Amino acid sequence: MRPLARRPSRARSGYAGRAPRNIFLNLLVYIPGLSEWAFMLEFSLSGEHTMKMNKRPLPISTICNWHDRIDERPDYQRPPAWTRSQKQLLIDSILREYDIPKMYWRALPAGQKFKYEVIDGQQRLRTIWEYKEGEFGLPKDADPINGFTVAGMKYGDLPLDLASDFDSYAVDVVIVDEAKQTDEEDEVRDMFLRLQNGTTLKAQEKRNAMPGAMRNLVKELGKHPFFQNCRFSAGRYTFDHVAAQTMLLELAGEATNIKDGDLNRMYEKNKTFDINGPKAKKVRRVYDFLLEAFPEKTPELERYNVITLYSLASLLLDRYVTDGVPEKLRTWFIAFEAERRGQDALPEEARDIQLSEYRRLTSQSTDSQESVRARLEMMERRFFEAYPDIEPRDPQRDYGYEQRLAIYRRDNGICQVRIKCAGEKVPWTNWHADHKIPHIKGGKTTVANGQVACSACNLSKGGTAPAVAAG
Ligand SMILES: [Zn+2]
Numbered sequence: 001m002r003p004l005a006r007r008p009s010r011a012r013s014g015y016a017g018r019a020p021r022n023i024f025l026n027l028l029v030y031i032p033g034l035s036e037w038a039f040m041l042e043f044s045l046s047g048e049h050t051m052k053m054n055k056r057p058l059p060i061s062t063i064c065n066w067h068d069r070i071d072e073r074p075d076y077q078r079p080p081a082w083t084r085s086q087k088q089l090l091i092d093s094i095l096r097e098y099d100i101p102k103m104y105w106r107a108l109p110a111g112q113k114f115k116y117e118v119i120d121g122q123q124r125l126r127t128i129w130e131y132k133e134g135e136f137g138l139p140k141d142a143d144p145i146n147g148f149t150v151a152g153m154k155y156g157d158l159p160l161d162l163a164s165d166f167d168s169y170a171v172d173v174v175i176v177d178e179a180k181q182t183d184e185e186d187e188v189r190d191m192f193l194r195l196q197n198g199t200t201l202k203a204q205e206k207r208n209a210m211p212g213a214m215r216n217l218v219k220e221l222g223k224h225p226f227f228q229n230c231r232f233s234a235g236r237y238t239f240d241h242v243a244a245q246t247m248l249l250e251l252a253g254e255a256t257n258i259k260d261g262d263l264n265r266m267y268e269k270n271k272t273f274d275i276n277g278p279k280a281k282k283v284r285r286v287y288d289f290l291l292e293a294f295p296e297k298t299p300e301l302e303r304y305n306v307i308t309l310y311s312l313a314s315l316l317l318d319r320y321v322t323d324g325v326p327e328k329l330r331t332w333f334i335a336f337e338a339e340r341r342g343q344d345a346l347p348e349e350a351r352d353i354q355l356s357e358y359r360r361l362t363s364q365s366t367d368s369q370e371s372v373r374a375r376l377e378m379m380e381r382r383f384f385e386a387y388p389d390i391e392p393r394d395p396q397r398d399y400g401y402e403q404r405l406a407i408y409r410r411d412n413g414i415c416q417v418r419i420k421c422a423g424e425k426v427p428w429t430n431w432h433a434d435h436k437i438p439h440i441k442g443g444k445t446t447v448a449n450g451q452v453a454c455s456a457c458n459l460s461k462g463g464t465a466p467a468v469a470a471g
Pocket of ligand 1: 415416417418419420421422423424453454455456457458
């Protein structure tokens with residue numbers, strides 16, 4: 001990302017602070033990609049959209065006068081709350097007349113309580129308001145500005161010259177107009193979430209035009225009824241996009257990058273993918289499980305949450321007894337989201353560090369391997385803390401030779417299941433070692449839990465275990 005440029009025309013004394021410079025770098029880490037963001041927003045608007053954009057330099061005094069008209073918290077924007085030092089750095093940058101990133105506001109239709117809502121720039125806006133209202137001061141070790149001592153100063157303490165520089169500092173605000181907003185579709189919100197990940201609007205559309213088995217499978221998954229219960233809408237292939245991302249996670253078997261380039265490669269490499277093979281079946285099972293967990297519209301199911309929940313559900317289905325688990329997952333997830341969303345209202349020192357970290361992970365680069373992995377680890381840890389009794393399945397799935405021999409001799413080679421037969425004697429070359437308590441329900445792969453089954457009984461029992469013929 002391009003470093004924030006100093007305003008050349010109004011440059012004054014040099015920026016010599018050492019400590020502030022370090023904080024400055026932290027700020028850049030916190031808001032990555034903002035300059036690209038602006039570019040992409042404009043770029044994507046050149047295509048199919050009807051939105052209008054106007055860039056206006058607004059003095060801070062105006063921004064403060066309009067406080068009551070601006071809704072700084074539309075629900076799609078949940079970046080992590082800034083720390084005190086991040087806030088101080090922003091004010092320091094303004095007072096030294098450095099450029100700060102553009103803000104994006106959406107113009108709301110007339111007759112609403114607010115005139116604008118903030119698409120991007122919520123933290124900066126709040127910081128400006130808070131400083132103006134005297135809620136915090138500059139750092140105790142702040143370097144002088146234009147020869148004035150400013151250490152520890154709140155707005156009301158500033159020398160008049162600096163206070164008036166602050167008031168007249170012009171923030172570039174891009175006003176977005178005439179965007180569609182209905183329950184079904186919200187152009188700005190959709191764009192905001194996509195741009196956070198550097199995803200262009202057309203990427204999934206292009207993939208949907210790539211021929212091959214993977215394209216077909218993803219399109220099928222995108223129609224799974226679970227998606228109807230998510231917060232995001234089907235507009236612009238969002239369902240297909242998320243389905244493709246989860247398919248890639250399933251194929252990888254672990255956290256991996258799920259950006260557009262990675263998805264494109266998956267489509268390319270899997271043109272002849274077996275859409276009835278074990279991986280395809282597994283993905284369908286995970287979505288069925290998620291639908292069982294979330295049988296109705298659930299606003300907490302944001303895109304990044306669905307990806308994390310998919311990974312957690314996939315893991316549960318692979319390794320745990322899942323009877324009753326969908327309900328537990330729903331209960332836990334809704335409580336987790338409530339706690340996470342409540343963090344913002346708490347004072348900084350009372351916040352849960354893990355949850356703050358989760359919010360940071362969901363507000364930037366959510367499609368990177370690191371973010372996918374960290375989110376899954378956190379959800380997994382918290383979910384199992386809440387439900388420590390969820391039972392792992394026996395990692396050994398199939399009976400070994402010695403176990404089979406012991407079961408066969410104990411049962412005298414006679415079918416114990418007796419659903420389809422009356423206790424038939426089955427030859428050593430054609431019998432099945434059946435779990436009395438099915439493996440998927442937590443039954444152990446032990447001789448005590450094993451019994452002889454004939455083919456017909458084994459099949460009619462549900463076919464959980466693949467037939468294990470003696471050899
Ligand atoms: Zn039988």
